[in-house]
Amino acid sequence: MSEVVVLAEDETRVGGAISESGVEVDAAGLAAAIGWELKPEGLCRDEVCIPVSDPASLALGDGYDLTAVAKAIGATALVDTDLGVVAVSQPKAQRNVAVHDMMAPELVLPDLDGNQVSTAGFKGRKKMLVVFASW
């Protein structure tokens, strides 16, 4: 099995293959790429589980169909077969945290020195998020 590049929260290279049937990744690759794994109770990430009525619909070859898994968690996947790349959006529920629930989602991003900083560290204070670009 060759390699698939998954662009989700991070860029991950996992064992898999892109064919006319879909994007096949194994269980370890699925968890590494998008953080979700299939358990008896459904598709799970941390303490959140989404029931899956037909687990067989997520299977492809010996692994999972990444596009089908993305759809099951409310995300969108975009495949470029020539490049061997799949981009996966945030699940709709995650995109609703700020827009619908009016809560600041936790983000971990690098600072100018390359240190990973979690926005959860600013809880308990008023904050202004300033989104800017130098273009």
Add this chain to the structure above:
Amino acid sequence: MDGITYPVLMDANHRVTELYSITNIPTVVWIDENDKIVRPNTAAPGTDIFKDFTGVSCEPHIEALRNWVRTGEVDIEPDAAATAVTGLSDDEVRARLHYRIALHARRSGNDDAAKAHFDTAAGLAPHDFTIRRSAMPLTGGDPFGADFFTLYEEWQAGGRKYDGLPTPT
């Protein structure tokens, strides 16, 4: 950087614009002590450098911000704040995915594939500055030159789309 005490985080993959439905910058969001968003996406310049061009003065927002910090009073009704941001459309979500693949292709030295994905992204989100303008310097364009003014005119003709609180003009 000397003198700067606030954290500056880099978001090369545009996760913030996806999670907050941000289509232009500068955009500010007020977040209270309990991580609740009390004043959603607002186009708020930090200075008046571009006031003549944008017609937006920085002072009203800064004054409202000072008042919120001191008193906790937000200058927007909760109902207005809750409905100001509508969220990304399916096309705008897909535009971000094409943008991500374009960045990857560009880093891999595949400029033709990158251009194709940047162009598709721009077609799906034609009035999103975080897609179109940020792609300009990555595809040989000038984000401060003719390409920008073309985008700006199209954005104005298209109704000045902005997913957030209306900006006074």
